[in-house]
Amino acid sequence: MEQKTLVLGVIGADVHAVGNRILDYVFSQAGFKVINIGVLASQEEFIRAAIETAADVILVSSLYGHGEIDCRGLREKCQEAGIGDILIYVGGNLVIGKQDFSMVEKRFKDMGFDRVYPPGIMPEVAIMDLHKDLNF
Amino acid sequence: MQHILLIDFGSTYTKITVVELEREEILGTAAAGTTIDTNIMEGLNQALAQIPEPEGGWNFVRKLACSSAAGGLKIIASGLVKELTAEAARRAALGAGARILEVFSYELTAQDLDKIVAAKPDILLLAGGTDGGNKEILLKNAERLCELPLSLPVVVAGNKTVSSQAVEILKLHHAPVVRADNVMPELNVLDVDSARKAIRDLFLSHIIQAKGLDKAEAFIERVLMPTPAAVLSAAELLAKGYGEEEGWGELLIIDVGGATTDVHSIAKGDPSKPGVMLKGLPEPYAKRTVEGDLGMRYSAESLVEASGHHLTQYLGWSTEEVNAQLKICKQEPWWVPKNQRENQFDTGLGRMAVELAVKRHAGTLEVVYTPFGASYVQQGKDLTQLPVVIGTGGVLLHHSRPTEILGGALFDSAEPTLLKPQEPAFYLDQKYILAAMGLLREIAPLKALRMMKKYLLKL
Numbered sequence: 188m189e190q191k192t193l194v195l196g197v198i199g200a201d202v203h204a205v206g207n208r209i210l211d212y213v214f215s216q217a218g219f220k221v222i223n224i225g226v227l228a229s230q231e232e233f234i235r236a237a238i239e240t241a242a243d244v245i246l247v248s249s250l251y252g253h254g255e256i257d258c259r260g261l262r263e264k265c266q267e268a269g270i271g272d273i274l275i276y277v278g279g280n281l282v283i284g285k286q287d288f289s290m291v292e293k294r295f296k297d298m299g300f301d302r303v304y305p306p307g308i309m310p311e312v313a314i315m316d317l318h319k320d321l322n323f
Numbered sequence: 324m325q326h327i328l329l330i331d332f333g334s335t336y337t338k339i340t341v342v343e344l345e346r347e348e349i350l351g352t353a354a355a356g357t358t359i360d361t362n363i364m365e366g367l368n369q370a371l372a373q374i375p376e377p378e379g380g381w382n383f384v385r386k387l388a389c390s391s392a393a394g395g396l397k398i399i400a401s402g403l404v405k406e407l408t409a410e411a412a413r414r415a416a417l418g419a420g421a422r423i424l425e426v427f428s429y430e431l432t433a434q435d436l437d438k439i440v441a442a443k444p445d446i447l448l449l450a451g452g453t454d455g456g457n458k459e460i461l462l463k464n465a466e467r468l469c470e471l472p473l474s475l476p477v478v479v480a481g482n483k484t485v486s487s488q489a490v491e492i493l494k495l496h497h498a499p500v501v502r503a504d505n506v507m508p509e510l511n512v513l514d515v516d517s518a519r520k521a522i523r524d525l526f527l528s529h530i531i532q533a534k535g536l537d538k539a540e541a542f543i544e545r546v547l548m549p550t551p552a553a554v555l556s557a558a559e560l561l562a563k564g565y566g567e568e569e570g571w572g573e574l575l576i577i578d579v580g581g582a583t584t585d586v587h588s589i590a591k592g593d594p595s596k597p598g599v600m601l602k603g604l605p606e607p608y609a610k611r612t613v614e615g616d617l618g619m620r621y622s623a624e625s626l627v628e629a630s631g632h633h634l635t636q637y638l639g640w641s642t643e644e645v646n647a648q649l650k651i652c653k654q655e656p657w658w659v660p661k662n663q664r665e666n667q668f669d670t671g672l673g674r675m676a677v678e679l680a681v682k683r684h685a686g687t688l689e690v691v692y693t694p695f696g697a698s699y700v701q702q703g704k705d706l707t708q709l710p711v712v713i714g715t716g717g718v719l720l721h722h723s724r725p726t727e728i729l730g731g732a733l734f735d736s737a738e739p740t741l742l743k744p745q746e747p748a749f750y751l752d753q754k755y756i757l758a759a760m761g762l763l764r765e766i767a768p769l770k771a772l773r774m775m776k777k778y779l780l781k782l
Binding site for chain 1: 403404406407408452453455456457458507509510511600602691692693694695698700
């Protein structure tokens with residue numbers, strides 16, 4: 188079975204490096220090829236990395252509450268760059284304040300994200316979803 | 324007495340250096356016009372005649388050469404993403420001493436192919452995809468290159484999964500086709516050594532002959548490498564040292580020429596302050612950049628344009644005065660300043676060339692404001708703590724105040740984000756021996772190192 192490739196990074200002006208390292212470790216252990224572009228990653232960096240490495244999934248983290256602004260337009264840019272069908276997951280503290288997560292999830296799904304995770308979710312959930320979505 | 328003859332067949336001048344190896348002395352240096360169109364040996368002999376022959380005549384035990392004649396080593400590179408594999412391919416070619424004509428990204432278009440035909444490069448460098456990453460681009464571009472109406476030497480340095488297949492495709496139409504390691508095996512990991520070696524091997528086996536330089540090989544032994552590769556090699560030796568003999572540590576070499584300004588840095592460039600994050604493509608330890616728009620004669624006009632107000636401010640002249648002087652410069656590439664005013668102009672041009680070339684070579688430190696306060700992000704090399712800056716090239720060597728020009732390399736508190744050297748010691752390659760010492764390194768590295776330390780002049 189061919190190894191699946193993920194592009195992992197923390198989007199925007201977000202510098203939360205610890206969670207990023209943990210995710211890198213966990214997904215690598217789970218058998219994925221992790222392309223970690225680290226913190227302070229722009230949408231363009233995610234896309235360039237995904238093109239060059241022929242990635243199957245883009246995994247976006249956002250911990251500082253500005254996720255909605257940072258993520259807007261990512262799907263459209265992927266389409267423009269020729270990788271419009273790529274899976275995009277997002278998770279973290281996507282928004283600030285006490286918001287109903289189902290509303291948040293809907294907003295991100297409308298923006299073209301395939302999976303949206305609330306705060307405090309375990310990586311195993313995402314790994315299971317990856318297996319399901321990638322059929323392996 | 325055993326003598327060694329070191330030759331640099333330049334685009335305009337053939338420069339020679341005669342070394343007495345035992346005493347580690349330079350017996351003489353000379354230059355004469357390069358005669359590539361007729362017989363390259365004519366210029367060489369003219370230069371040699373300028374150095375007084377010792378009693379008992381010359382006893383050349385080795386004769387080595389490097390060359391940037393006939394347009395230098397012209398390369399067109401291509402990759403997938405402009406900022407990633409295309410940029411990695413560019414850096415590999417620059418490190419091999421090439422003159423880069425074009426860098427293409429994504430699928431090659433009909434226009435790109437036309438440009439290749441018009442530019443007639445010596446070598447094509449084909450990259451694309453990280454190892455195990457994108458496969459289509461390398462194969463597709465290999466196929467596109469088979470549509471060219473000419474056969475060229477090609478180096479394939481892309482995704483290893485398909486690079487052999489790409490080589491097979493290219494071999495149907497091009498020769499020779501060589502496979503090298505991927506210039507970007509992992510995302511944001513640069514591995515240019517194998518591609519550099521492949522380019523140099525092709526240079527030795529094919530390009531020298533194609534350029535008519537082999538005519539000199541009856542007299543000399545070999546044209547070993549392109550001149551910029553020799554300079555980079557000398558720089559590396561001088562920085563690292565050899566065996567017991569210590570080097571000078573990290574350093575920068577600035578070569579201000581008539582058409583281009585080359586900058587070589589031998590430095591890791593790691594952040595000098597704590598808490599700085601690194602971004603972007605990592606830089607090679609031995610890094611070379613070539614600024615085609617920054618030159619003292621052929622590129623004087625673009626240099627003046629690039630420096631903007633800086634030049635007029637520096638000189639205290641009006642734009643009209645600058646333009647008038649520039650016109651003379653352009654009409655007469657061999658123009659040498661004759662009075663104080665012209666000297667001042669030349670100094671100004673040199674200073675601008677150095678300022679801009681080092682600015683583009685050095686890294687930047689940016690402050691990013693996050694909800695948690697300021698973060699520092701570094702791109703490229705931090706050269707602020709660099710101890711040694713060496714100047715070379717005609718303008719600097721014949722100038723009365725070379726530090727005035729080299730001062731352009733210094734950190735400027737008005738531009739604090741540019742990581743230029745803060746307090747380096749300045750040296751001058753007064754005898755113009757760097758390329759020669761890069762050649763000498765091939766046969767006598769220790770002596771080459773000691774001679775550089777002896778003959779580079781501290782300013």
